[in-house]
Amino acid sequence: MPSDQRARAQAAAITPGGPSSTPEPTAADRITALFGGHRLSPGQRRIARYITDHLTEAAFLSITDLAERAGVSQPSVTRFAVSVGFSGYPALREALQPIALSAIAGTPDTGGSARGNELQSAVDAEIENLEQLRRVLSDAERIVTIGRELARSVPLTVLGLRISESLAEYFAYAARRIHPDVRTVTRGGSIAYDTLFQARAAGGSWVLAFGMPRHAHETLAAIRAARGAGLKVALITDLALGPLTDEADLTLTAGTGSRLVFDSYAAPGVLSAALLQAMADADPQRTQSRLEDYEHAAELHDFFLED
Incomplete structure (x- = not known):
């Protein structure tokens, strides 16, 4: 047809x-x-x-x-x-x-009603993405395995370029509370290559890469560079098939919301938090020690406003 x-x-x-x-x-x-x-x-x-x-x-x-x-x-x-x-x-x-x-x-419909319905439709689409992620997480063994591998990698490199940078920064910020050495790659090209090669030379074994649409050529190049340096790649992306997943050792998928002008990332955000939980559970003693040290520093230096 x-x-x-x-x-x-x-x-x-x-x-x-x-x-x-x-x-x-x-x-x-x-x-x-x-x-x-x-x-x-x-x-x-x-x-x-x-x-x-x-x-x-x-x-x-x-x-x-x-x-x-x-x-x-x-x-x-x-x-x-x-x-x-x-x-x-x-x-x-x-x-x-x-x-x-x-x-x-x-x-x-009036213009206001149509706009409201459109925004509600975007939320509905994200709810569907979360429901799909919930079904995926019903078998938690895969994410537990990936969390264990990432927890063991010292240093651990987190890669996110272009629109994926925000997800990578969120994950790395939280991971530093429970992991002794987390490095980020948020720029492509030779800077990404330098960081990846240095991470491998320092003893790192894994990279966690975020690949959200629109999928960038430089993300694929950086993943290939990581593999070339001897690092394994765990990928969080929205597609189960494609060039990025072909290069990854392990892949976790979560749909993105595409009903608005720019994508929204409710499901990838929840998946990231679940993977952080798996990392924390993989080494509970280290997690507890580092979290206590952080809370002590936060109180000592008055990081946060009182509730």
């Missing part, structure tokens, strides 16, 4: 076809079905958001007008249309117009 036909079928699949107890899908539901399941860049999500929020107008705009309203270039609109399964913008507009007309004929 050609891509345009597949996309139209996706949009029409939830259109009511007869008497049913299932509530009739709204225009917003149909737009979500049309755009959902596609990995979009932040710029493309701006286009999707504009169309969703201004459907009855956007479905009839020229490519020039839509690009101007969404604040993007005309080629960006074309790439967006292709990304969601159409041959180009005219085919996408053809699929949008019946949905817009049905919204006009019915009682379309």
Whole structure:
């Protein structure tokens, strides 16, 4: 089936076809079905958001007008249309117009309601990611094993480039409370190589790498450099298959929220905390000693405000 036909079928699949107890899908539901399941860049999500929020107008705009309203270039609109399964913008507009007309004929949501529903939909998607992670963690042996290996690696290197830097910094900040030597790699290129080679020379055996979308070439290069230096790689990412997972020794997956302009990371954050727990449990005496030392220093130097 050609891509345009597949996309139209996706949009029409939830259109009511007869008497049913299932509530009739709204225009917003149909737009979500049309755009959902596609990995979009932040710029493309701006286009999707504009169309969703201004459907009855956007479905009839020229490519020039839509690009101007969404604040993007005309080629960006074309790439967006292709990304969601159409041959180009005219085919996408053809699929949008019946949905817009049905919204006009019915009682379309107000702008505020549509925006609220969109944000709630993003939360719902993250809840689904957390439910999936909960099922994965029902068998905890894998994460216990990885936590044990990371706890034994001295030094332990944590790698996170570009958007993954925040997850790497969070993990490393907490891991330093329970591990004697945690090093971070948040810049690619030769700086990453230096840190990785030095960690291996100092006796390290593992790298924990974060690889979140959009997956960067420099992340793949750094993982390969780690493997070349003799380090093993544990990877936290959103995909079970791909170039990053091909290079990793062990992989843990957690879905990212992609309903908003920028991804959200509820499930990877929880997975990171679970892995920190596994590291703490792997060496309870060291964990207890280091946490007590830290609390003593925090009290001595008055790190925190009193509750």
